[in-house]
Amino acid sequence: MSDDPVILRPVFEADLPLLESFLTDPEATGPFQWHGWSDPARWRRRWAQDGLLGDDGGQLMVEAGAAAQGFVAWRKVAATRSSYYWNMGIQLRPAARGRGIGTRAQAALVRYLFAHTPVMRIEADTETANTAEQRALEKCGFLREGVLRSAGFRDGRWRDVVRYSVLRDDVTAQVLRAAV
Numbered sequence: 507m508s509d510d511p512v513i514l515r516p517v518f519e520a521d522l523p524l525l526e527s528f529l530t531d532p533e534a535t536g537p538f539q540w541h542g543w544s545d546p547a548r549w550r551r552r553w554a555q556d557g558l559l560g561d562d563g564g565q566l567m568v569e570a571g572a573a574a575q576g577f578v579a580w581r582k583v584a585a586t587r588s589s590y591y592w593n594m595g596i597q598l599r600p601a602a603r604g605r606g607i608g609t610r611a612q613a614a615l616v617r618y619l620f621a622h623t624p625v626m627r628i629e630a631d632t633e634t635a636n637t638a639e640q641r642a643l644e645k646c647g648f649l650r651e652g653v654l655r656s657a658g659f660r661d662g663r664w665r666d667v668v669r670y671s672v673l674r675d676d677v678t679a680q681v682l683r684a685a686v
């Protein structure tokens with residue numbers, strides 16, 4: 507496990523090439539997140555508009571060892587006409603994986619979103635085969651809610667997806683410490 511502190515920070519212009527690598531390089535993206543080519547400039551355009559920090563979602567860089575290692579992201583899910591919650595995700599560059607950074611970055615995002623937005627619930631989805639992400643979410647205090655059958659199409663077939671959630675009331679001091 508890396509001893510470097512893991513911090514989240516806004517995306518700087520110099521980070522855009524790393525972000526764009528996740529849109530253009532299947533090796534950087536990894537097996538579970540590659541869904542084919544898409545507009546490689548879309549994050550650069552959004553960054554120019556709002557720094558990738560909008561009212562309906564956002565992206566923050568994950569930094570460890572004084573270097574950008576990937577990003578976390580969240581998007582609004584409407585619960586009712588007047589209420590919403592977040593769905594969050596993460597993407598680390600290959601060399602950063604398996605060192606505890608993903609666990610700490612997601613715990614930090616949970617802490618950040620509950621501190622700065624009034625949501626009660628944050629959810630996260632991942633394919634049933636993505637054991638690293640499932641384990642990382644469980645270590646952050648997420649509970650496994652169930653399997654969405656054939657909910658994601660990737661690489662020629664529909665994949666089962668596990669849905670996790672953490673509620674504001676679930677967040678313990680232990681979870682908050684996992685973010686440090």
Ligand SMILES: CC(C)(COP(=O)(O)OP(=O)(O)OC[C@H]1O[C@@H](n2cnc3c(N)ncnc32)[C@H](O)[C@@H]1OP(=O)(O)O)[C@@H](O)C(=O)NCCC(=O)NCCS
Pocket residue numbers: 535536538539576595596597598599602603604605606607608609610631632633636637638639641642645
């Ligand atoms: C998924 C991801 C965020 C996990 O972050 P990470 O920093 O690699 O994971 P951590 O080092 O914090 O490890 C978390 C747990 O997963 C386990 N783990 C790590 N890599 C693993 C792997 N390749 N296979 C199985 N388990 C793995 C760790 O052992 C740890 O569990 P433990 O504490 O019980 O031993 C990261 O690997 C990643 O960005 N992957 C590519 C993109 C992706 O899949 N994003 C999620 C999509 S929904």
